[in-house]
Amino acid sequence: MxxxxxxxxxxxxxxxxxxxxxxxxxxxxxxxxxxxxxxxxxxxxxxxxxxxxxxxxxxxxxxxxxxxxxxxxxxxxxxxxxxxxxxxxxxxxxxxxxxxxxxxxxxxxxxxxxxxxxxxxxxxxxxxxxxDVAEIYGEKAWSLLKLCGQYYEEAKQCFEKALELEPEDPEWNSGYATVVYRLEGFNGRKCPDSECKSLDLLTRAVEKNPNDAVVKALLALKLQDLNRNDEGKTYIKEAIEQAPNLPYVLRYVAKFYRRAGMLDECLKVMKIALELMPTSGFLHHQIGLCYRNKYFNYKKESGNRNIYNREMDRESNVLIQNAIFHFEKVLEYKKTFVHAHIDLATMYCEAKEYQKAEDTFQAVLAFTNLIEEEKQQIYFNYGNFKEHHMRSESEAIYYYKESLPIAILQKEREMCEKALKRISSRKIRRNSHDAEGFALLGFVHKTNGEREDAIDCYEKALKYDPYNEEYVSELCELKLMI
CATH class of the missing domain: 1.25.40.10 (Tetratricopeptide repeat domain)
Incomplete structure (x- = not known):
């Protein structure tokens, strides 16, 4: 040719x-x-x-x-x-x-x-x-949905186009409901009840395809999100009865149990699913989360009762090691799973394996396709690691400051702000003329849009460190904004 x-x-x-x-x-x-x-x-x-x-x-x-x-x-x-x-x-x-x-x-x-x-x-x-052919839009949407979260928004648009052409099609209804559900909770987002669209879409999908046990399980999880647990349990029961040996159903059933605090029931279901799909990163992650939650619950209970003995120490270590084992398995099968890196690093800290925690954080920080939510979580957790485990206040400040301006995940943002204010207060308490302490507080106020308070803090910082170029620059920028 x-x-x-x-x-x-x-x-x-x-x-x-x-x-x-x-x-x-x-x-x-x-x-x-x-x-x-x-x-x-x-x-x-x-x-x-x-x-x-x-x-x-x-x-x-x-x-x-x-x-x-x-x-x-x-x-x-x-x-x-x-x-x-x-x-x-x-x-x-x-x-x-x-x-x-x-x-x-x-x-x-x-x-x-x-x-x-x-x-x-x-x-x-x-x-x-x-x-226009609905099957082409639908197939593209399903392909995007099966790959990774970065394609969810485009998948949603494709399902919408497929439904415009064939509004009654069960497959497109199920797919559309699924992707909207995932987007509402993507990377730990908390969708306000008033903005949740997936409940109606999942309900419609179940009506269009009553044999789809996976969609029923997703509907149960959405009802649980909305604190309608009894209704959710009804759909969970139906899903299990319809597909008792389908891993995709069992994993959502287990998630429902885990979020309800039914950790033993969750582990029982997850282990059945894992026998069917032993290399599933999702299943290993859910099992790891169960052991992690059991460990923190056990640790909290022991602390509240002020009890400590060798037997309890052994039990805690078993839970830690089980969580680590399954989180490591996740990364064996899903090398780019960001949340699993964070969870694994956290459990390495609990096991006092700090070098492994450091290596895990460094590995996930090296990813080139991180979205903002993931960066926010990584920076906050890495800062927490530097502050509480490595006793490096300066490095903790750096990563907290990287995380705070990313205002997507409210929980992480609140914890990050609290951490920066805590470090700032500690610095000023140790030395009432600590310029960095006042500048740090100024940064928090500035990030929150509290300009007058930020100006006041940076002026105090410059009073104690009058030649600091960073503080001068921040103060000029704030005054220009006013």
């Missing part, structure tokens, strides 16, 4: 609607981990749309450079589409044919690639009165 013909072919490929043109930037994810997750879904999920999983698997195999397996998965996607295509509509093949065209292009089999482009063109001609 001549250079110009190859360039023309590439232009046609770029116009296809498939995984290769959906800008799935997976440079910060592990293709092996995604592959394992997708195979688990093929094993356990009961859905007529497994062809979508095979299509995504084909794309993952392309990322790994395994085009033989990519074609095998596309053949399976084609086969499953044919089996479930009762109304014999060709448009269900559009994404698969587009993926075929790209795979053969990368294999330098340009005639084969062109053949599939022509198939797409022929189907598109037949759809001239129907330029």
């Amino acid at each position: 001549s250079g110009s013909s190859k360039e023309a072919l590439k232009l046609h490929l770029l116009q296809l609607k498939c995984h290769f043109t959906w800008k799935l930037l997976l440079k910060d994810t592990d293709p092996d981990e995604i592959e394992k997750r997708l195979y688990d879904q093929l094993t356990f999920l009961v859905t007529k749309n497994k062809y979508m999983v095979y299509n995504l698997l084909a794309y993952v195999m392309h990322l790994k450079g395994d085009y033989t397996k990519a074609i095998e998965n596309l053949e399976k996607a084609e086969e499953m589409t044919k089996e479930n295509n009762l109304d014999e509509t060709d448009h269900r093949y559009l994404v698969t044919y587009g993926n075929y065209a790209w795979v053969f292009y990368y294999l330098n089999q340009y005639e084969e690639s062109q053949k599939y482009i022509e198939k797409v063109k022929q189907i598109s001609k037949e759809l001239k009165d129907k330029p």
